Amino acid sequence: MSTTTNYTPKTSTGRIAHFVDQRVGGSGIVKEFGRKIFPDHWSFMFGEVALYTFVLLLISGTFLTFFFDPSMAHVIYNGSYNPLRGIGMSAAYSSTLDISFDVRGGLFMRQVHHWSAILFVAAVSVHMLRVFFTGAFRKPRELNWVVGGVLLILAMAAGFTGYSLPDDLLSGNGLRIIDGVVKSIPLVGTYISLFLFGGEFPGTLIIPRLYSLHIMIVPAIILLMVGIHLFMVVVHKHTQYPGPGRTNDNVVGFPVGPVYAAKAGGFFFIVYGIVAAISGLLTINPVWNYGPYDPSPVSAGTQPDWYIGFVDGALRLMPGVLGNFSFEWNIPFPWGVNTLSLNVLIPALIPAGIMFTIMFAWPWIESWVTKDKREHHLLDRPRNAPFRTGMGVAGVVSYCVMWAAASSDLIATHFHVSLNDVTYWLRVLFILGPILGFVVARRIALSLQRKDREIVLHGRETGVIEMSPEGTFSERHADLDVYKLHQLVNYEDRKVIPAQPNAAGHISRSEKRRGALSKFFFEDRVAPVTPSELAALKAEHGHGPAEIEGSSTESIEK
Amino acid sequence: MGDHSHGSPDDSGTVAKAGTGTLDKFQDPGLPPHRKRLADTDPHAEKRAERQVALLFIISIIGTLSFFIAYFVLGRPENISEIRVQNAMLGLGTTFAMLGIGIGIVHWAKTLMPDHEISEMRHEITSEADRKDAEEIINQVIEETGIKRRPLIRNTLIGAIALAPIPAIFMFRDLDRTGKNAGEMVEQLRHTMWDKDVRLTRDPSGTPIKASDVQIGSVFHVIPEGLDEAEDVLNEKAKAVVLLMRLDPDKMHISAGREDWHYQGIVAYSKICTHVGCPVALYEQQTHHLLCPCHQSTFDLTQECKVIFGPAGRALPQLPIKVDANGFLVAQSDFHEPVGPSYWERG
Numbered sequence: 042m043s044t045t046t047n048y049t050p051k052t053s054t055g056r057i058a059h060f061v062d063q064r065v066g067g068s069g070i071v072k073e074f075g076r077k078i079f080p081d082h083w084s085f086m087f088g089e090v091a092l093y094t095f096v097l098l099l100i101s102g103t104f105l106t107f108f109f110d111p112s113m114a115h116v117i118y119n120g121s122y123n124p125l126r127g128i129g130m131s132a133a134y135s136s137t138l139d140i141s142f143d144v145r146g147g148l149f150m151r152q153v154h155h156w157s158a159i160l161f162v163a164a165v166s167v168h169m170l171r172v173f174f175t176g177a178f179r180k181p182r183e184l185n186w187v188v189g190g191v192l193l194i195l196a197m198a199a200g201f202t203g204y205s206l207p208d209d210l211l212s213g214n215g216l217r218i219i220d221g222v223v224k225s226i227p228l229v230g231t232y233i234s235l236f237l238f239g240g241e242f243p244g245t246l247i248i249p250r251l252y253s254l255h256i257m258i259v260p261a262i263i264l265l266m267v268g269i270h271l272f273m274v275v276v277h278k279h280t281q282y283p284g285p286g287r288t289n290d291n292v293v294g295f296p297v298g299p300v301y302a303a304k305a306g307g308f309f310f311i312v313y314g315i316v317a318a319i320s321g322l323l324t325i326n327p328v329w330n331y332g333p334y335d336p337s338p339v340s341a342g343t344q345p346d347w348y349i350g351f352v353d354g355a356l357r358l359m360p361g362v363l364g365n366f367s368f369e370w371n372i373p374f375p376w377g378v379n380t381l382s383l384n385v386l387i388p389a390l391i392p393a394g395i396m397f398t399i400m401f402a403w404p405w406i407e408s409w410v411t412k413d414k415r416e417h418h419l420l421d422r423p424r425n426a427p428f429r430t431g432m433g434v435a436g437v438v439s440y441c442v443m444w445a446a447a448s449s450d451l452i453a454t455h456f457h458v459s460l461n462d463v464t465y466w467l468r469v470l471f472i473l474g475p476i477l478g479f480v481v482a483r484r485i486a487l488s489l490q491r492k493d494r495e496i497v498l499h500g501r502e503t504g505v506i507e508m509s510p511e512g513t514f515s516e517r518h519a520d521l522d523v524y525k526l527h528q529l530v531n532y533e534d535r536k537v538i539p540a541q542p543n544a545a546g547h548i549s550r551s552e553k554r555r556g557a558l559s560k561f562f563f564e565d566r567v568a569p570v571t572p573s574e575l576a577a578l579k580a581e582h583g584h585g586p587a588e589i590e591g592s593s594t595e596s597i598e599k
Numbered sequence: 600m601g602d603h604s605h606g607s608p609d610d611s612g613t614v615a616k617a618g619t620g621t622l623d624k625f626q627d628p629g630l631p632p633h634r635k636r637l638a639d640t641d642p643h644a645e646k647r648a649e650r651q652v653a654l655l656f657i658i659s660i661i662g663t664l665s666f667f668i669a670y671f672v673l674g675r676p677e678n679i680s681e682i683r684v685q686n687a688m689l690g691l692g693t694t695f696a697m698l699g700i701g702i703g704i705v706h707w708a709k710t711l712m713p714d715h716e717i718s719e720m721r722h723e724i725t726s727e728a729d730r731k732d733a734e735e736i737i738n739q740v741i742e743e744t745g746i747k748r749r750p751l752i753r754n755t756l757i758g759a760i761a762l763a764p765i766p767a768i769f770m771f772r773d774l775d776r777t778g779k780n781a782g783e784m785v786e787q788l789r790h791t792m793w794d795k796d797v798r799l800t801r802d803p804s805g806t807p808i809k810a811s812d813v814q815i816g817s818v819f820h821v822i823p824e825g826l827d828e829a830e831d832v833l834n835e836k837a838k839a840v841v842l843l844m845r846l847d848p849d850k851m852h853i854s855a856g857r858e859d860w861h862y863q864g865i866v867a868y869s870k871i872c873t874h875v876g877c878p879v880a881l882y883e884q885q886t887h888h889l890l891c892p893c894h895q896s897t898f899d900l901t902q903e904c905k906v907i908f909g910p911a912g913r914a915l916p917q918l919p920i921k922v923d924a925n926g927f928l929v930a931q932s933d934f935h936e937p938v939g940p941s942y943w944e945r946g
Contacts, residue, residue, distance in 0.1 A: 078717050122679070123678075141682075142676075143675075145670055146670065149693075152690075181724060221874065224943075225942070230943055232784070237774070240831075241788070241831070241838075242834070242876070243837060285627060291721060293717070294717070296717055299708070300712045300713065303704050303705070303708035303712060304705055304708045304709075306704060307701045307703070308705065309701070310698070310700040310704070311698060311702060311705070312701075313697040314695075314697030314698035317694040317697055318690060318691065318694040319690075320686075320690050321686060322690060335803075336833060336840060336871075336878065337802050337820060356874075356894050357910060358910075359910045361896060361906050361909060361913075362911075367906075367912045379944065379945075380941045380945040382940070384912040385910070385940070418721060450892070450895060464895065524631045527627060530624075531627070571625075572624070
């Protein structure tokens with residue numbers, strides 16, 4: 042452990058670094074990360090938005106804890122909001138009113154917190170869609186995809202626990218619905234509900250309990266998961282879109298210092314600026330209009346925050362009775378009759394359960410069907426993976442139908458149609474929508490691939506109209522430059538891999554299923570143009586497309 | 600599609616890695632040549648960009664100052680419209696403060712910092728040799744503990760570890776603060792404040808209701824008399840709220856055993872939805888339907904609140920009522936079944 046050294050720092054930066062490094066190290070980190078390369082693309086920003094809104098949530102949330110009283114003790118409101126003065130309410134609701142009306146900037150901070158939460162879940166969702174549609178979840182990033190999915194669930198949990206805290210009429214009804222859903226769980230549901238609320242609904246304990254979940258446990262797990270998520274991003278290095286010079290073995294982009302750090306750091310302030318503008322100008326969750334929680338009143342047209350909407354919509358879509366058949370079953374057991382509320386249990390668990398299971402398992406499903414165990418660092422353009430794009434759109438459609446169902450009453454009143462008809466149509470769409478979505482999205486992706494082929498084979502349109510001596514008009518096409526051409530021909534050409542026999546010469550059942558899925562996914566495909574194909578086409582025409590800008594054809598003809 | 604950046608790949612200054620080349624595939628031309636920005640070639644443009652960045656930072660300073668103006672000059676707002684104004688000004692001050700910094704930095708990075716894309720090779724996450732070493736180390740550690748050779752130790756350890764967390768689960772038993780035993784806990788869901796001769800009173804005033812007050816088409820939101828004196832007002836209210844309406848007795852379908860549960864067409868039904876417990880707050884006078892605003896379960900009042908649409912699986916429970924000596928509406932008894940959402944033990 043010799044400390045003698047020949048290195049003498051010359052600059053003041055060097056002297057500081059020398060001091061720090063000799064004591065705690067750190068030069069290694071700077072060496073590793075100071076010039077690390079990050080690929081740049083606008084679609085990589087969604088993850089950043091998620092991270093930054095989470096930082097805003099921590100900042101604004103900490104401010105709010107200094108003023109919020111998470112207690113359901115009965116108080117008489119005596120603050121400065123006249124319409125509610127003298128009315129009995131919980132301390133939680135009263136202190137929320139105080140934050141809004143008697144703490145300067147308190148309303149602003151509340152709105153920053155709520156808007157950030159809404160944007161946080163939105164950014165996480167859009168980021169996951171980006172990762173899915175570009176195939177960024179493939180090996181070696183499968184586990185990070187799972188961590189991302191866990192983060193989405195945690196984000197919704199954080200949102201819901203926070204939404205309930207002000208103890209206003211709207212959030213109280215939200216809790217009432219949760220109570221009803223929990224009670225529908227067989228065997229243990231009743232007890233879970235009674236334990237959660239510390240007795241019967243609503244009791245006086247749920248707000249402080251949600252508070253400790255909301256400000257400690259959930260954010261701590263989110264922080265841990267974000268740490269793991271970013272650590273894995275560093276380990277894997279970021280994926281990049283395909284393009285000339287970008288391969289599976291390299292990373293092309295800007296170094297962290299200074300360009301990437303400046304852009305990403307600056308972007309935090311932009312996100313905060315936009316959230317501040319929304320929070321300053323647009324009211325969110327005006328709890329003073331709703332009044333304190335009371336089990337009797339409810340206002341029509343109430344909605345949960347958007348990310349809970351799909352579960353609420355599923356609850357609405359499920360029919361409780363069909364004719365004389367009820368989905369609530371009373372089952373006689375030797376010890377007595379027990380009640381199974383399938384009309385609540387099915388919509389609350391099944392759609393979300395299927396969606397999250399497929400989502401979490403998708404990286405392995407895809408690698409199983411394609412027999413692809415290679416590492417992938419180059420992204421797919423969504424059109425170049427029509428099967429995946431179709432599946433993704435099917436998932437999005439089924440989510441959106443449920444989400445729309447959460448506003449079925451507003452759709453009905455807004456468009457002056459019957460509420461029952463809206464529900465019937467949404468039920469039909471819930472079944473057919475994903476299938477249609479898959480077919481249509483895959484067709485569109487295949488068509489876009491065909492268009493790419495067309496452009497490669499016949500050149501790009503120049504906008505120059507020529508008249509032939511015979512008097513016919515045609516548009517002159519020009520060869521693509523090599524970079525553009527490479528963009529359009531360089532993609533993974535996935536083919537059907539029929540079921541293969543194993544070592545014993547036997548084709549297993551699961552292998553047959555895999556073969557069938559492979560056929561379903563890849564039977565229709567558009568192969569990328571090959572150089573020989575292009576050369577053959579040109580030979581057939583006797584000449585290449587007219588050279589307007591020249592100079593780029595040589596490399597194609599090789 | 601205005602990509603006219605023709606140039607030989609040799610100019611690109613970065614790695615032009617060829618494709619696999621073995622198959623019939625186009626060669627990777629390498630990164631397109633770097634195109635210089637205006638600020639790279641024109642000193643005036645560079646100076647202009649510098650001034651733009653500085654201007655954006657100055658806008659940020661102004662934004663922060665205007666935040667203080669909103670905070671101190673507007674002071675403590677007196678009413679909701681003043682709060683709106685202050686909130687908007689605080690928000691816009693912060694907006695300019697943040698956007699000035701953010702856009703300024705990004706503009707600086709995009710116009711003045713080097714914009715050469717750099718290519719870097721990826722490394723294997725780990726080497727297979729490391730993996731093999733790790734496997735050996737772990738196997739050696741396991742071997743040295745001798746856990747495989749000593750099943751007695753292993754099995755007792757597994758037993759101890761499996762048992763140890765169970766107290767942590769039982770610790771949560773007292774999350775229920777009522778002190779009731781398991782049977783009583785579930786049993787309390789069956790009962791409400793309603794009982795023989797408890798008066799029906801208006802929510803929230805608590806004034807009793809005379810039969811003559813209830814006209815066809817009107818609806819009363821009802822709580823039991825004495826609710827305010829109850830120990831847990833909200834808990835009791837969450838079970839006991841009732842809707843009171845009057846129908847033409849000829850239009851009512853009445854099932855056996857319920858013939859005397861109404862008084863001259865005045866009927867009382869639980870207001871708590873049998874779906875997941877929202878208050879069934881909407882009454883359509885013309886059709887005599889009750890609609891839950893949360894999930895649109897619809898109940899037909901003329902058919903004893905049978906479900907005719909929506910996700911509820913069961914009719915709303917009916918409260919048997921009568922009129923007392925003074926002409927006030929009173930309950931005959933409690934509900935004959937548990938109100939609200941279904942639960943496993945409901946039976």
